[in-house]
Amino acid sequence: MGHKKVCLECKVTLNRPFDSGSELTYPCPECGKSMTLLPHRFRPPKKSENKKWETIKFLIDNGFYFQHIYEKIETKNGVTSYQNYVAYPDNLRDAKDFVLKYKSQARQ
Ligand SMILES: [Zn+2]
DSSP, X not given: OOEEEEETTTTEEEEEOOOSOTTOOOBOTTTOSBOEEEETTOXXXXXXXXXXXXXXXXXXXXXXXXXXXXXXXXXXXXXXXXXXXOOOOSSHHHHHHHHHHTGGGSOO
């Protein structure tokens, strides 16, 4: 299990081997700002795909760090069940719907 370090400004992605020092910050090699950690399954778009990067930035600004989002979370008889992972949107219009719909699952 590793993470990816991403700089949304420079559209740079670096792999980061797992370590427990989650408080450490990783400066971007290009601009020096601290990079955002995303799960390993995050697939960065090409540098030229500005719309996709814009969408990713919007999602992260709203608390969606590519963690798993579930279509439905139900609690029945004290048991909470999580159903179906939702795919992350790759355009801004869908992302706006996504953020509204799954607001309760956003990271604070
Ligand atoms: Zn940077």
